[in-house]
Amino acid sequence: MAKQWTPQEQMLLRMTSEFTANEIAPLDLQIDHAGRYPDGLFEQVVATGFLSLMLPNEFGGAGFGPEVTAEVVRRVAEGNASMAATLEGHYKTVYQMLKYGTPALQAKYFPTAGQRIFGFGMTEPTGGSNPMSIRTTAVRQGSDWVLNGNKIMITNGGLAEVYCVLAKTGPQELSVFVVDQDMPGFAFGKRENFIGLRGTPVGEIFMNDVRVSDDYLLGQVGQGGEIGDSAHDDACILMGAVLTGIMDHALGLATSYAKERKAGSTPIGELGSIQRKLADIAMGRETTRLLYQNAAARHAAGQPYSEEATMAKAYGSRTAVAACDDALQVFGGYGYSRDYPLAHLIADARALEIAEGTVEKMRAAIAAEELAK
Ligand SMILES: Cc1cc2nc3c(=O)[nH]c(=O)nc-3n(C[C@H](O)[C@H](O)[C@H](O)COP(=O)(O)OP(=O)(O)OC[C@H]3O[C@@H](n4cnc5c(N)ncnc54)[C@H](O)[C@@H]3O)c2cc1C
Incomplete structure (x- = not known):
């Protein structure tokens, strides 16, 4: 409910x-x-x-x-x-x-935290799907930790002032530290030139002998994998919401246009082929909404929500790409123009088949949960 x-x-x-x-x-x-x-x-x-x-x-x-x-x-x-x-x-x-x-x-x-923005960095040039492939290290020196490495494709990278970063504290041990732009050795790198979500800065940070105390360690040494998974689960709920909003946007545009645009004397909204597209967008939007709201409700109630959150983003991302493509088709040639939002809506939705875990990784995670039952 x-x-x-x-x-x-x-x-x-x-x-x-x-x-x-x-x-x-x-x-x-x-x-x-x-x-x-x-x-x-x-x-x-x-x-x-x-x-x-x-x-x-x-x-x-x-x-x-x-x-x-x-x-x-x-x-x-x-x-x-x-x-x-x-x-x-x-x-x-x-x-x-x-x-x-x-x-x-x-x-x-x-x-x-209400005045400045934060970001979470796991991905590195060596890959985002396998956290063990990262090269950023945090090494004990006296009572401090010294961080070296770089993170790429961080949402808000460059705009954010504070970052949680995944680092290796041992060959097979992951931990998360908090660093900020004012620390000596911290620097920003390039901003990605992505095809969608063009407003969101997604960028790179460098850490060159960034020194922090134990207070900047999240959780315990070696808890990095768990914290990364927790960030992923929370992100998947929010991404399900982003995808639902994208489909709300696409559906609003497509239904308005279908009422106005005529094929001869008939509004195209009266054509069965157009109605089918509108219905598919509406069903995709509604299903994704229910999935992320269910995951959020489980989170709020203190119940496990990892699989439900992953489903919301995995299902919602492919569904939203198809929904925005349907909406583009309702607009005909205008839909293909960058003077209308449909092209960027497809590209925006497409980002979420990759960001916060690729759909391939998410399907594997969902299957693993089902196989373990
Ligand atoms: C818009 C956007 C925002 C992002 N924001 C952030 C952020 O805030 N923080 C952050 O850390 N990262 C962020 N990323 C990076 C994103 O998390 C990574 O791109 C993603 O995890 C994939 O990593 P990769 O690009 O290195 O691809 P790779 O890991 O190299 O994967 C390449 C291909 O191989 C497949 N593959 C790899 N391993 C497996 C496997 N085990 N099983 C099945 N298939 C596999 C992948 O699915 C993919 O298709 C963002 C990316 C985008 C596009």
Whole structure:
């Protein structure tokens, strides 16, 4: 059953829809064409309070749960998927710092987590699918850790000021540390030139003898694999919400156009072939929504949610690519023009067959869960 929102949650969600409709959605095409957020937009997102939703009250947040953050992300994605992906990258990182961070780490970063953005770096040039293939190391020196290595394709890379990074603390041992842009030895690298989610900065960081104390270790030494999996699960719920928002966007465009556009004297929405596409988009959107909401509800209730979250992103990503392709077809030749949003919606959805684990890896994870039952 769908969650009943409290009055405070309803207020937040209404504000999110209004902000998206007034401030973000009108810039959707501009963001895609320019490959960046227009000056001032991100600052408005910060000022509106989107970055601190899930933080406890003591750190200036409102303590909203995973179902609420996912619903916020869905509503933002309906206006622009890039901004929703930026929020996703921030939320999943803050969740891990909430779950595994020392009190000293939380006291250092959380008071400003509502004003500056965070990112989670696992992928390296040697590969993203197999965490053991990373080369970043964290080596004990006295009471500190010294980090060396580089991370690529980090959502918010360059925009984010604080990063959780996966590092090897032994040949077969993974741990997660928090580093920030003000630390000596930290540097930004290039920004990816991706075909979709063009507004979201996705970039590279370098760590050259970055020195941190034990307070900057998330969880325990050797807990990196578990923390990476936890970040992945939280991200998959939020990505399911992004994909649902993308399909909401595509369906809204396709149904409006189908009512107006005529084939002879008949609106194309009366043609069975067009209706079939609209129905397929609606079914894909609804199924993905139910999958991510179920995973978020399980998370909120303290139940296992890894398989459900993985299903939401694995199913939703392929479904959203097909749904946006159907919507493009409803628009005919205009759909193929970059002056309309359909092309970038396909590319936006396509990113999520790769980011946060490829669909191949996700299918393998789902199959492993089923085989273990
Ligand atoms: C938009 C976007 C945002 C991203 N954001 C982040 C981020 O915030 N943080 C971060 O760390 N990374 C991020 N990434 C990187 C992403 O997580 C990796 O691209 C992804 O994990 C795949 O790694 P790879 O690109 O190295 O491909 P590879 O691991 O080299 O895989 C190549 C191909 O082989 C397949 N393959 C590899 N191993 C297996 C296996 N065991 N079983 C089956 N198939 C396999 C893959 O499915 C894929 O098709 C982002 C990527 C994108 C596109």
